[in-house]
Amino acid sequence: MASTGPLVWNRRSGDLSARKGRDRYPVLWGADLTTGAVVKHASRRALRWLTTTSDRDRKTMVQDEPAVLVQRTTAPEQTRRLVVADLSPAVLAEWGGGIVVENHVNVLRPVQQPAVPRATLARVLATPTLDRVMRSIAGSVAVSAYELAALRFPPAEQVAAWGELDDDALAAAVAEAYRPGQS
Numbered sequence: 001m002a003s004t005g006p007l008v009w010n011r012r013s014g015d016l017s018a019r020k021g022r023d024r025y026p027v028l029w030g031a032d033l034t035t036g037a038v039v040k041h042a043s044r045r046a047l048r049w050l051t052t053t054s055d056r057d058r059k060t061m062v063q064d065e066p067a068v069l070v071q072r073t074t075a076p077e078q079t080r081r082l083v084v085a086d087l088s089p090a091v092l093a094e095w096g097g098g099i100v101v102e103n104h105v106n107v108l109r110p111v112q113q114p115a116v117p118r119a120t121l122a123r124v125l126a127t128p129t130l131d132r133v134m135r136s137i138a139g140s141v142a143v144s145a146y147e148l149a150a151l152r153f154p155p156a157e158q159v160a161a162w163g164e165l166d167d168d169a170l171a172a173a174v175a176e177a178y179r180p181g182q183s
Contacts, residue, residue, distance in 0.1 A: 002145035005101030015051040024049040030104030050100045064098035068108040068122045082131045086122040115156035120163035127174045
């Protein structure tokens with residue numbers, strides 16, 4: 001399932017803080033994904049924590065399961081349209097077990113037992129070929145959850161097998177699968 005991060009910061013500006021506190025969760029911003037990994041970008045230090053106001057708010061706002069994260073809005077000068085990071089269990093633990101994802105980040109999470117491991121999906125999405133595929137279907141610098149959900153992939157068994165490949169072999173396998181004339 002692909003969705004856009006639920007936090008629209010200017011609607012919750014009064015709940016944002018620079019300090020950890022009771023019922024506060026760290027906010028993951030689009031800038032935190034620019035390297036292709038999840039890192040706390042210094043420019044967001046003053047707005048790093050969101051105070052949740054109820055159990056319902058926490059249920060809506062807090063991402064506490066591993067997922068694949070994709071920057072939703074990229075700049076025209078960026079070399080990549082798909083800026084992808086794996087929100088692994090280890091990364092979630094580093095961030096305290098749960099994060100609030102702001103609306104400039106898309107979240108990809110399984111709705112059932114996934115046929116393709118999360119880390120493999122993140123690596124495939126990060127290939128130059130998938131970046132070109134996204135550029136061909138998206139006419140803007142925005143990467144919508146709808147467009148991510150519409151991406152076509154080879155059979156799940158084939159994509160899952162790519163997880164064993166090193167980066168160069170993965171890039172070659174993905175390029176071959178998306179070569180014109182392939183089904």
